Amino acid sequence: MDRIPTREVLAFRNIPVNTTICPFYEEGPENANHLLLLCQMANRVWQCIGSWCKIPPISAFVVRDLLIMHKTAPFCNKKKKVLQGIIMTTCWCIWKARNQTIFENKESSVDKVINDVKLLAYLWIKNRSPFNGLSWRDWCNFSF
Template sequence: MKAVQDHLPTLVGLARRNIVSESVECKLCGEGEETNDHLFSGCYIAMGILDFISHWCGIPNIYAFSGKDLIMAHTEAYMDNKKNKAVQAIIFTVVWCLWKSRNEAMFDNKDVNAAKIKQEIKALGYLWIKNRSCCKTITWIDWCNFTL
């Protein structure tokens, strides 16, 4: 995954490649340099979303110091295999939705809306789990209550 390998074109990464940018400030929070690690674990928007995910899934708080820590966070939750895979899929969805929101802020001048990102994670995660796993019978209500 490009987020773990530091291959995403973050503003700091682009500046490192001599691609000029007016600022390397995070497009989500505006409070730090936009690196992979900041975007997915240090940004206060990302931290709020990870807190939401922890509470929703009923797992210990996710403390990630890097993109790699975030991708591996599901292994620290000590759940059965089915829930573990669901949390892993949710974390992948978090990464996707944060990157998508960053791109919308950068290229479309859209405001960052944490509530919208959370809703998108739930909806997209549900569709991915329901259509790409053995949980084809899961209902939206079960998903929202995270009773797998």
């Protein structure tokens, strides 16, 4: 719905931006689908997330498809909810890395984004779900 204030959306709303190009690899227009799915950075992050969660490679072309992907995962309902949380956390971490790149001039890396996803999602899942006895080791191995 173009509610994420990407550079392309801001420019469309007549808000001055220096460029509408994605800040990670400068390879396409920065819109939600590109930033969260199609950019090389996002694509590599999703490959790592899929591998970590022991699911087929995550590939989607629109954010809407990404946000319902957990429903088709070969897991029990509790683990599907965990995957949903991981997907949302990953989107947040990609957005956060984008903002750090633009506003703080910090370089982002796939490894940093993955580490942020694992840490933030672990804290969220451990403290806000029935998995409160989850250990960091089990979380990192995605075996719970």
